[in-house]
Amino acid sequence: MGVAMQGLVGIVTGGGSGIGRATCVRLARQGVRVAVLDVALDRGQNTASALTQDGASALACSVDISDASQVRLAVDRVLSEFGRIDILVNCAGVYTVGTVDSISERDWDSVLAVNLKGPFLMCQAVVPAMRRQGGGAIVSVSSISGRTTSMLAGPNYVASKAGIIGLTMCLANQLAADRIRVNCVAPSTVDTPMNASLSPDQVTRLEERVPLRRLATADEVAAAIVFLASPEASYITGETLNVNGGAFMV
Numbered sequence: 001m002g003v004a005m006q007g008l009v010g011i012v013t014g015g016g017s018g019i020g021r022a023t024c025v026r027l028a029r030q031g032v033r034v035a036v037l038d039v040a041l042d043r044g045q046n047t048a049s050a051l052t053q054d055g056a057s058a059l060a061c062s063v064d065i066s067d068a069s070q071v072r073l074a075v076d077r078v079l080s081e082f083g084r085i086d087i088l089v090n091c092a093g094v095y096t097v098g099t100v101d102s103i104s105e106r107d108w109d110s111v112l113a114v115n116l117k118g119p120f121l122m123c124q125a126v127v128p129a130m131r132r133q134g135g136g137a138i139v140s141v142s143s144i145s146g147r148t149t150s151m152l153a154g155p156n157y158v159a160s161k162a163g164i165i166g167l168t169m170c171l172a173n174q175l176a177a178d179r180i181r182v183n184c185v186a187p188s189t190v191d192t193p194m195n196a197s198l199s200p201d202q203v204t205r206l207e208e209r210v211p212l213r214r215l216a217t218a219d220e221v222a223a224a225i226v227f228l229a230s231p232e233a234s235y236i237t238g239e240t241l242n243v244n245g246g247a248f249m250v
């Protein structure tokens, strides 16, 4: 895979932490030049400097993916620094717990804005460059909670992650003629800062629901993302790949 991805350019949103950071590391190891986009510039810069210290090309860019003008500026910057965009990984997201009674309209709007509108805006912004180049690969991060019932996640989070699966199928169909593949991964609970507030009891209960009896690591999810982004997955588009230790099988 290394030679096949050498010199490609990849954007990873949420690249400052967790699954996004692990994806940046894996892409850089394949020779991909990586643009780390994150609303938290310090975290993005931290990832980018780790990559450059390892000899890779990387840049960090502060962007709130729910803001169309910030998204356009960030994509323009990547194009002016790296000259092309071959891969987009939509990883940035926010998690919420809650119920139909507890979620306010504001909670609904803010989560949908980051988790669903953000990936759409990112796709919209990179597609013209990918078309010009004759193709590309987009991989978004959905969740097991977008596919089946969830123990803790709020309805806004669940709806956003189910929405990612629909967006993936729609864009895969619309962009296939441009040789742009669009896929997503659906992880179960992953050991990342997003889950730092889970109690040991909650972790144990989550692990008991997984046939492999443990949480995923960020790197295990990144491996699936990089596979889907790579030429190894050249005939896969519109797919949602479970990365869930067997917790939900279809």
Ligand SMILES: NC(=O)c1ccc[n+]([C@@H]2O[C@H](COP(=O)([O-])OP(=O)(O)OC[C@H]3O[C@@H](n4cnc5c(N)ncnc54)[C@H](O)[C@@H]3O)[C@@H](O)[C@H]2O)c1
Binding pocket: 013, 014, 015, 016, 017, 018, 019, 020, 037, 038, 039, 040, 043, 063, 064, 065, 066, 091, 092, 093, 094, 095, 114, 118, 141, 142, 143, 144, 186, 187, 188, 189, 190, 191, 192, 193, 194, 195
């Ligand atoms: N951790 C899990 O258990 C799990 C399970 C299934 C799916 N996911 C999904 O995987 C993705 C990554 O999760 P993680 O666990 O690595 O989370 P994380 O909290 O470790 O990292 C998320 C990153 O996204 C960034 N971000 C948040 N809002 C943003 C915005 N508006 N614009 C740009 N960047 C923004 C944050 O600053 C952070 O660096 C998310 O979409 C999440 O919903 C996570």
